[in-house]
Amino acid sequence: MTESLKGSSAFDARLTEITSIGRVPASRTPRKAASSAKADQTSATDQVQCCDVLILGRGPAASAAALTATRLGLSTVMMAPRRPIVPTPAEMVPAGFTSALARIGVRHRSLCRQGHFSAAGRDTLAGWHVDRVQLDLLLLRAAVRSGARLRHEMPEAPIQENGRIGGVVCAGGLVRSRVLIDASGSAAWLRRSLGLRRTALSDPLIAARGQVRGVLPFLGADGMRFTPHPSGWTLMIAHDGLVSWTVLCTDGQHPEAPGSVALLPETIRTSHAAVGWQLTRPVAGDGWLIAGDAGGRIDPAGGSGLSDALASGARAAHAAGLCLQGDGPTAAARSAYDDWFAEMITQRAAELSRRYEAHGIRLDRHPMRRRAA
Numbered sequence: 509m510t511e512s513l514k515g516s517s518a519f520d521a522r523l524t525e526i527t528s529i530g531r532v533p534a535s536r537t538p539r540k541a542a543s544s545a546k547a548d549q550t551s552a553t554d555q556v557q558c559c560d561v562l563i564l565g566r567g568p569a570a571s572a573a574a575l576t577a578t579r580l581g582l583s584t585v586m587m588a589p590r591r592p593i594v595p596t597p598a599e600m601v602p603a604g605f606t607s608a609l610a611r612i613g614v615r616h617r618s619l620c621r622q623g624h625f626s627a628a629g630r631d632t633l634a635g636w637h638v639d640r641v642q643l644d645l646l647l648l649r650a651a652v653r654s655g656a657r658l659r660h661e662m663p664e665a666p667i668q669e670n671g672r673i674g675g676v677v678c679a680g681g682l683v684r685s686r687v688l689i690d691a692s693g694s695a696a697w698l699r700r701s702l703g704l705r706r707t708a709l710s711d712p713l714i715a716a717r718g719q720v721r722g723v724l725p726f727l728g729a730d731g732m733r734f735t736p737h738p739s740g741w742t743l744m745i746a747h748d749g750l751v752s753w754t755v756l757c758t759d760g761q762h763p764e765a766p767g768s769v770a771l772l773p774e775t776i777r778t779s780h781a782a783v784g785w786q787l788t789r790p791v792a793g794d795g796w797l798i799a800g801d802a803g804g805r806i807d808p809a810g811g812s813g814l815s816d817a818l819a820s821g822a823r824a825a826h827a828a829g830l831c832l833q834g835d836g837p838t839a840a841a842r843s844a845y846d847d848w849f850a851e852m853i854t855q856r857a858a859e860l861s862r863r864y865e866a867h868g869i870r871l872d873r874h875p876m877r878r879r880a881a
């Protein structure tokens with residue numbers, strides 16, 4: 509769906525919609541607007557905004573955090589740079605993804621689509637995938653409707669006071685927060701700003717992905733196929749007359765589009781991304797938490813990036829809620845979140861290692877070798 513809209517007026521309308529969500533007209537920007545009073549608690553000067561929770565990002569982890577924080581009654585601001593949404597090929601999700609969305613209060617009957625899935629030539633019953641632009645839009649819209657306020661800005665530096673993070677400095681002034689949640693994805697803004705330690709759990713890995721228009725006979729109209737080979741894998745998802753593909757090489761080669769799509773017209777241009785497995789520690793500290801890819805990830809073969817983004821965003825906001833209860837176990841809540849996050853990524857990495865082994869995919873150049881980056 510997303511991809512078929514690329515270049516069309518419907519797609520442009522979506523971009524306009526997503527980039528204007530939660531925007532406050534310039535004349536009202538610093539003043540407290542009635543509809544955003546919940547999020548914008550103080551505007552003592554035009555340059556300072558105060559909130560309980562400031563969330564960096566507008567992806568799945570950020571929206572899940574915002575939805576949870578507003579449900580806990582916390583005044584919530586989301587901050588992300590104003591960038592057009594990049595059309596993204598379909599991504600696979602586990603069968604329970606719709607329930608994961610429902611747990612954060614988002615219901616959508618047709619967002620997750622089921623395809624006929626086969627892995628390594630063996631058919632399995634279910635394979636699910638989602639339209640990324642539609643997912644991000646749905647979540648962001650729900651977050652803003654729930655009371656989160658969206659600022660289209662780039663954070664410039666964290667506010668550090670007596671070893672505590674108290675918000676961020678940005679071009680529009682200061683945003684003071686009682687808890688900052690970084691969900692800036694691979695930008696990992698807070699990790700970089702604080703110089704936190706990141707551990708590589710695999711060799712650096714590069715994935716290529718793209719999308720073409722057409723139907724591949726071996727996939728059919730709604731097929732999904734995961735094809736392993738000794739030095740990587742290829743994932744193909746057919747939907748709406750399009751084929752979304754992802755290729756990963758584990759031997760250091762730069763992946764290319766699969767030969768079977770080479771002659772079909774591109775609807776999303778091939779792009780490359782670093783997808784090596786990694787984990788930041790800690791992902792929580794005094795006044796801050798990190799969620800989603802910004803804290804850790806495995807490569808897309810795990811099919812867990814989106815679910816983990818939702819789960820960690822929601823959990824980070826819960827931990828923020830505990831930290832803000834005043835007498836609550838502030839340090840304990842932070843440390844419980846940090847342990848939970850590390851355990852989740854470590855377990856994912858162990859599961860994917862086993863799956864690679866079962867499929868005969870070699871990660872043998874640097875299997876699960878831990879290196880500080």
Ligand SMILES: Cc1cc2nc3c(=O)[nH]c(=O)nc-3n(C[C@H](O)[C@H](O)[C@H](O)COP(=O)(O)OP(=O)(O)OC[C@H]3O[C@@H](n4cnc5c(N)ncnc54)[C@H](O)[C@@H]3O)c2cc1C
Pocket residue numbers: 564565566567568569570587588589591598599600601662663691692693694695697715716717754781782783799800801802805808811812813814815817
């Ligand atoms: C090639 C590839 C294929 C994938 N396939 C799958 C798949 O099939 N299934 C699956 O589950 N997962 C897949 N993933 C992983 C999945 O896309 C991510 O795990 C997921 O997007 C993480 O969500 P997030 O909210 O943490 O980060 P993102 O979705 O990356 O969102 C980060 C947000 O932060 C914003 N931002 C950036 N910099 C800043 C900043 N300085 N300040 C504030 N905001 C900022 C960005 O604009 C963005 O909105 C794939 C990833 C890749 C690269």
